[in-house]
Amino acid sequence: GDGGPAGGSDGGAPEPSIQIPPVDGPYVWTVEATDFVSSVDNPYFPLVPGTTLVYRGQSEGEREVVTIEVTREMKEILGVTCVVVKDTVEIAGKIHELTFDWYAQDGDGNVWYMGEDSKEYEDGKVSSTEGSWEAGVDGALPGVIMPANPEVSLAYTQEHYAGEAE
Numbered sequence: 168g169d170g171g172p173a174g175g176s177d178g179g180a181p182e183p184s185i186q187i188p189p190v191d192g193p194y195v196w197t198v199e200a201t202d203f204v205s206s207v208d209n210p211y212f213p214l215v216p217g218t219t220l221v222y223r224g225q226s227e228g229e230r231e232v233v234t235i236e237v238t239r240e241m242k243e244i245l246g247v248t249c250v251v252v253k254d255t256v257e258i259a260g261k262i263h264e265l266t267f268d269w270y271a272q273d274g275d276g277n278v279w280y281m282g283e284d285s286k287e288y289e290d291g292k293v294s295s296t297e298g299s300w301e302a303g304v305d306g307a308l309p310g311v312i313m314p315a316n317p318e319v320s321l322a323y324t325q326e327h328y329a330g331e332a333e
Contacts, residue, residue, distance in 0.1 A: 198279075198302065198309060200246030207250050207272040212313035214250045214270055214278075229259040244281045245303045247271045262288045269301075276315030282307065 207214035214237045222233040233256050240251040249269035256264040265288070269281040282301035286293045302309035 196308065198245045198247060202273050203247045203271050203279075204274055205248050207270055207278055209272060209276050209278045209313055209315060211317060212270075212278045214252060216250070226258050231263075232257045242269050242281075244269055244271075244301060245309075247279075247281065249281045261291065264288065270312065271309075277311050278313040279309045280312040281309045 216237050216239040218237040220235045222235075224231050224233075233254070236253045236255075238251045238253055242249045242251050249271045252268045252270060254264075254266040254268060255262065264285065266283050266285040268283045271279050271281055273279065282304075283299060284301075285296060285298045287295040287297070300307045
């Protein structure tokens with residue numbers, strides 16, 4: 168076999184055991200903690216604790232540095248153990264945004280986006296937490312950030328918090 172999940176008896180491609188959330192709703196899926204594994208090793212979106220990525224560029228003529236750090240921290244959401252990723256955006260040497268994103272991988276290899284704690288800064292002080300959400304809170308649902316087997320034309324929901332993060 169191909170190491171993938173067990174499939175149907177029709178001889179075709181194996182059916183995934185966990186359905187990817189549809190892009191246009193209905194937004195009514197559930198998450199079973201037993202369907203998830205404790206690390207994220209999807210080859211298209213690996214989250215190895217201790218990994219740090221730094222991107223440098225320009226934002227409106229100012230120097231912008233985006234630092235993404237896969238922390239060694241974990242957060243439990245809906246009973247699922249999530250990897251915590253710290254995302255810092257600095258513009259002209261000052262913090263502009265600080266976000267903690269929460270990701271988990273299911274047994275099929277799909278990486279789920281379980282929420283984020285996002286803070287925007289002005290003059291060194293938090294100016295907004297808009298965009299923050301957590302699956303299971305106020306009707307927010309997780310989505311898939313990276314499928315196990317991405318294909319051209321595959322559409323899916325990455326996050327769903329009505330009116331806040333869609």
